[in-house]
Amino acid sequence: MTQEKTLSHVNQHGEANMVDVTDKSVTQRVAHAEGYVLMSPQTLSLIENQQHAKGDVFAVARIAGIQGAKKCSDLIPLCHPLMLTKVQIDFATLEDESGIRISAMCKLAGQTGVEMEALTAVSVAALTLFDMCKAVDPSMTINGIQVIEKHGGKTGHWQRKEAQVS
Template sequence: MSQDKMLSHVNQQGEANMVDVTDKLVTQRVAYAHGKVLMSPQTLSLINNKQHAKGDVFAVARIAGIQGAKKCSDLIPLCHPLMLTKVQIDFTTLEDNSGIEITAMCKLAGQTGVEMEALTAVSVAALTLFDMCKAVDPSMIIDGIEVLEKQGGKSGHWQRKEVVTS
């Protein structure tokens, strides 16, 4: 494994280590992540028609996702605390799959990337959707949480390449 591909959160003694970003350039960085919560058509209908007994599920999950991104460094031990300048959470109804896709975008001008914040935003929003709906649909599935794209820093622009199967 080349030196630039070594695990950055482990020092030469194999111990957990917070990466020193002091000398990194401040650049604009953005990351997008997404995931899905699959549920029964009845649960999806309750959410979409704002008939859920707990209220506006999307509004609560959006705030939870934003808070999750902001608290990422409290949850993931070696993440740097970041001064996020934008967190956006979007929901798309998946009628064919009976679910909700959650997409998060996190942005800042800083010395380290925001992939973990975007992943945490999606995860917390998905957990909140699950929590609010579990009484009516305990068989929901949280699935496919992944980074879609990141920009900024030394590595530049990276985008997930979809694997096409036939």
């Protein structure tokens, strides 16, 4: 018999509710997320060769992603404010797909997970890449934003079946 899942951010009256994590154990928690920005080969070349008129696109997007993770609870109404101990943003250029893979890792010792922070980091980094390049390539797309792995808490380790964390 499978246990039915319930929405944790809705109380017994159907109202939005911040989950009470007071009694949860403090554990090491890590979440990895990824997303993609697809663009023209010319735009990808500008970024790779640091020839974009706005400067180092990766450096700005990395800082934006870190800031996004730190501001997650300000953006997502029912997220707990967390004391992140590490946020890492990485970029991989994908020549065959003419795009960039953005990966984020968020880490802390706490009572709740960091999946939302990792997703926010990827999202804000992707939006920053788009913002910096939209004048030369307004047809870019952002897609595939997802959690690919998490550790910690009572559920332990979870990994998306098709994911390979780098």
